[in-house]
Amino acid sequence: MKQTIPAATTLDPALASAISQACKHTAPAWPLDQLIAVNPYWGFVDQPIEQAAAQLASLCGSRLLMPRAFYQQAWASGQITRDALQAAIASSKTSISVDELVANLTVQGRPVEHLKLVTALLDENRDSPQIMSWRDTVVHQISQHCASYFDKTHAAWSPAQETGVYASWRVHAAADLTLALRMGHQRFNAQVLALPQDPLALIDAASRALGLTEVNQQAYFQALLLDINGWASWCAYLRWQARLGQRDDDQIVELLAIRLAWEVLLHQDQMQEVVKATWSAQWRELQANAIAMRESQRIDWLFQTALELAYQTTLCADLLRAPLPLRLDSESLHAAPAVQAVFCIDVRSEVFRRALESVSPSVQTLGFAGFFGLSIDFSPLGTVFKRPQLPGLLSPVFSAVQVCDSPALGQVLVQRRRAALQWQARWNAFRGSANSAFSFVESFGLAYAGKLLKASLDSQESAQRIEDAGLPAAQANTLRPRLQDAHPEDSAASAAARCDLAFGILGAMGLTGGFARLVLLAGHGSQSANNPHAAGLDCGACGGQTGEVNARALAALLNDRQTRKALAERDLQIPDDTVFLAGLHNTTTDGFDFFDLDLLPPSHAPDCMALKTWLTQAGQLARAERAPSLGLEAVRHQPLALERAVKARANDWGQVRPEWGLANNAAFIVAPRSRSQHMDLAGRAFLHDYQWQKDADFKVLELIMTAPMVVAHWINMQYNASTVDPQRFGSGNKLLHNVVGGHIGVFEGNGGDLRIGLPWQSLHDGEILRHTPQRLSVFIEAPQHAINQIINKHALVRQLVCHGWLYLFQIDTGQSVICRYQGCEWKYFAAISSRAEKA
Known part of the structure; x- marks a missing residue:
């Protein structure tokens, strides 16, 4: 840098808007836990998604589409059909024939170069080879500092966070002699220290020094954040959480300032004038580059659309073959079911529900978001810890706590747990201290040998949960999660709040009559060992936790006599012999656990025994169905051997694929279960039970379209993004992961950017992809006018649908047709000609 960059006194409104908009484009990434x-x-x-794809490609070279070879293979295998290609052409109004489109499968279009940052152009124009490129140097340096700055777990010597990440970086970079050596001169440290102290002033001054204009400021800022997307996503998460709590957080703005500081330092110190001219010229062609990118992707979007249409056509035909008359709910049956089992809408539940229904026709299964409508945070007994148990879109309304049925014993357990956790905290502080960090393994490694050996050999042992931490298993099992009173000072208000909560949840579930003797609330969770991304296999609706807390808390609420009495006063009568029971489906092993069985009335013991038998049989069927995808085909038809094998996978420290999670998800079906019960959906569909005839004001439908549908879309797009652009939106190779900051995320190796998204082993089995990237297809059985009303009311829903981020279909029960929402209007998509064809 030739001279000190002067700091601006005020921030121009256009610049402030550019900063805000650039930061807004970075999605949050939740921590590992x-x-x-x-x-x-x-x-x-x-x-529109095609426009967004072109913009991303222009700014950083990212793609929302697969390589042309992928579509060629899909055509060869029949996943893409000729009819689907014709339909894709018709929907796009593109003047190309099917034969011309097919011919393009073997032609790779001419690539369009994306716009380059200063670091990228320096790397392209360097005279001699370097050990590390400028881009890698900058990302590594920023990333290492962020890892240290945001670390609250691993090390006891992290930089002081009260100064802000930019101020902290500026001080440390100015004192780092290795950076001066890398820059090739000693004055670099002084140049860093001469940067404006305020991050906004730095952004203003650096923008003027680089010659950025109102036309390209926002785009350039976006490109900088995309260049260090992992840490930008972490900072976006901090802002997201702060705003949920009615606060704010500007760490992402400070991160932008750090990345921009590097640009201006290198621009003025390392870049030759001719390269500067090239850099400046290309950013003046921002719009033209995006247009060229969009045109270059036009053919690939037709292939992608055809892939999705082929899947939708087959699915529509099957949905319209549902046997008549459609069963709406248990009230229409001659006899109530023996059991009603409410599962999460998670695609893994589809396999288990189908298996359970096949072993016992007296079981009615329902699909509902796995947090069971409880917007809660959870605190284990004797801790100040609070863990969200709800979707990331929401903030907690209620709290759940661990309680003990015996108050005296509860106080003893509180003291015991606090003592154990305090000891553990001191031990962790010792392990993380500067004095012991390098000698810990040598000094205490042998003390862990027995524990490590036991964990390695015992395939049945599971990792300790925070709910049980600090207590022996027998005592931990005496604790139960319960909802706290919303108004502790007013018992009547608390009782009313509990009744309102129960009433709303049962209505949303469609459980307003015809109750079975047993209603099972089946949460779900995963099981794996040595897996930093384990929470990503648990229930996303429960904030990356299992559904145990929510299921148990809701069962207790619905079994409460006072709550039932209040519900009866609102014409929602739960029979005296109906008991709600909480359980947990282990999606790795397809095992099933029950909770609080000691509270079950003796009269219901035979019912519970029958349910246990059916669940065991369902688990065997589900494991057999999943066995080939897990490489267990050899023991597929040997139930005991297969069960042992999946449990061994769950506890194998070296297993990189304990289960496939939500890979290959493709559809979200909002309808009575009888609409899809005859279908094998292959674990690709989210299933949410819904009966529009019982939803007089369509408030339940509005809730579904603004929450579960959005969550399903998030899941779908994360799997897609990790597949189409694993370098930027995936977390890479599991074998190389190192956890950052205890829970923040992972590095792939010992540096580089923070990796977000899914590991490659969660998408690919070593030979083929296990996830087919396609946009979510949403099918809703409800009147068009009701769906229209919700689309018009909610801008976010309207954007997802009208801009092509997901597909929306309406199942018309009266005319036996399915219509697609396209171009902000409904268009006929599929029909079945006669009831005979449906049978």
């Missing part, structure tokens, strides 16, 4: 799926393109949904 609360890992949930997120659409990484969330900030772009206010524009």
